[in-house]
Amino acid sequence: MNTVITIGREFGSGGRELGTRLANELGFAYYDKEIVAEIAQRTELSEQYIKNIMEHRPIIDYPLHFGVTINGFNSPQIQINNSVYTEQHKIIKEYAKKSDCVIVGRCADYILRELNPVRIFVYCDMESKIQRCRARGDDSSDKTDKQMKKYIDDINKGRRLYYEYYTDLRWGDRINYDLCINTTGLSIKDIVPGLAEIVKSISE
């Protein structure tokens, strides 16, 4: 059976860097934005639209004059959300079947729970998040620290709500992960070899 590593991550914590480095160290496939591109191809929705859906819990946000009975389970919006989730579900299972891999975000830990993936959660304090976002130029050059904090908190709130809508688990709750890694003041590059050793020992 393939070894699958799933990485949940707070926005700004360096989860993607950790994922790519770990995949490189282990010679594993790496899936992150590739999942969005693949869903876009299969559903003909735009990548940006899918990305937006994935960063928020599905909500019904039709204007009141829409003229139909609003029903959360049948609205076109919810149907699109659910079809994106269904595609994502299928694609992630296909990836896990194909080879050893690292999958970042997108409820992969939950979707693949029957395969016992190595589940990692990456987090850090707000100062580190702000620093990391500024360093990589995340749309942040004109924002104050206070505005950055709100921007980061909003994205993380979206991730939490999305995760908790599609799973019966609490996002970031340590019991749902094998390892939780605090990247505050940490050189991600330096911890990856040791982390790869741990993953190998868990998945053997």
Add this chain to the structure above:
Amino acid sequence: MNTVITIGREFGSGGRELGTRLANELGFAYYDKEIVAEIAQRTELSEQYIKNIMEHRPIIDYPLHFGVTINGFNSPQIQINNSVYTEQHKIIKEYAKKSDCVIVGRCADYILRELNPVRIFVYCDMESKIQRCRARGDDSSDKTDKQMKKYIDDINKGRRLYYEYYTDLRWGDRINYDLCINTTGLSIKDIVPGLAEIVKSISE
């Protein structure tokens, strides 16, 4: 400066095993029960009495006919608790100054916060806790699983309250640790070499 690893741990999670193995792997000193013995020597209180204090938040539990005004801050019980904590505080700082070391429990992460220790928290699910307690024969041969659960929960509640009484932090909250390790279904022995690598890279 010495490398100090502090290990917070849920009762039944194998934190002590992880600590001793990690200390052996790294050639570090290891302190756990030694702290209690040292406090006993310095205060002339019994080891069992000190251990009891450390597993509970200080409470005032004098009978009402004790005949003095009960004042939480001045009662003899609170004074003993605080003097134990003060000795513990001194001893832990002495250990950290002496050599590289692993210190298990006893608010060491908080007491040594200015030295930036590598802070690990070890936890697992209830089934693993019960299994681990039974395997090491923790006073559990005549207990049902339900009784074991209560026994374990009570000890962990005591640890939480003690920690939160003497620190301004939440026990087990991931942001207060560098690494949180879920030992559910895990071979602690196998992950220690990788963990030692990570510790070396963090503390370099």
